[in-house]
Each structure stands twice: as C-alpha cells, then as structure tokens.
Amino acid sequence: MIPGFKNTDLIKLTLNYAGAKWPMLVLMVGMLLLSACENDLKAIQKISAQEVSKPISTTTGLDVIYSDNALVKAHLTAPLLIEYTDKLYREMPKGLRIISYDAKQQKESEIVADYGLQRENDNVIELRKNVVATNEKGETFKSDELIWDQNKKEYHSDKAVQILLADGSIMNGTNFKSDESMSHWTMDNSTGQITVSQNAGQ
16 A cells, blocks of 8 residues: 555546546557558559559551552551550550651651650650651651651651751751651751862852
8 A cells, every 4th residue: 555545546546547548549549540541542542543554455566557548658667556544645665667658659758766656636646766767868867756747747846856968968956847758848946067069169
C-alpha cells in the first residue's frame, strides 16, 4: 500500500489511467487504418493507370499503301506499330520509312526516322529523331522532326533543318515546308555554304 493513498484511491487512479489510455489507442488504430486505406487507394489508382495505358494491339511488319484514284501515292513500312486504349494515336517506336511516288509510279522521295506517331483524327504522321529525307534531285534533308499532313498534302517542320544540295552546298534553316515530293520546298532564316563552280566567272 502506498503511503497517503487508500485502496479506493488506487482503484480510481487505475481506472482513470486506463480511461485515458483507450482513446489514444483507438486514435492510433484509426490512423493506421486510414493510412492503409490511402495506400490501397494509391495502389489501385496506379494499377488502373497501368491498365488504361496498356496497348490494345501491336502489329509487327507494318506495310501500308496510300493511294489516290487507284494510283499509289506513298508506301509506309515500320517494324512495329502500337495502339493504346486511351490515346488517339498509334506509335511506331522502332522507326519507319515512307516512300512517295509520282503520277508515273516512279519513286520521288524517301524519308526515314527513328520514331513515328500517327494521329487518327487529323491524318497527320509525325516523324521524329534522326529524320532523313531524300528527293529525286539528290537533295538530302535532316531534322529532328518532320510532319506529314495528308490533308494538306505537304511536309512541314518548325524545327531546325539542314539541307545538303546535289552540288555539295549546305543550307540551314529554322523551319521547313515542302510538297509531298520533297522537291518544292521553302525555309526561313536560311544560312549556309554555297558551292561555286570555277567556271562561273568565265
């Protein structure tokens, strides 16, 4: 027995201490449950996001012919095409090649890129990363991006472009626009090195 305390005082003290401890215990358990629920919710959201972003289909060895009035206008090939459930475009992550043909079905241009993206609603194909295009004149175009707008029947880019002409001259520009043959093109703020023939002054 503690000096100065009666047995009844000890009982009351024990009850009071126990009564003070229970609300704290309940609070801690509640916080743990809420934390567990929050973690579960985050896990569910993460899994849901992964499910939504999963491809709905993949195509290997893509081979597409674009024609107009029974004439082949372009031929697109790609090692891999991926379609997703939540995106309105298709990816070609392993690169692509586009060959264009003239009215006589002769090859007039060829474009290759490391990555392609095809938009469904606006008939646009975006070529990105190491884009290289050549035309029938022997000109070579290099850029990080080139957009093929099938509605406007043109290629354009707002990225820097470098053009190697058939005579060895090099042209640089801040943007680019061309018809589908890549033969009639324009660019802004052009600079470069022009090859001058030794016979030009004679």
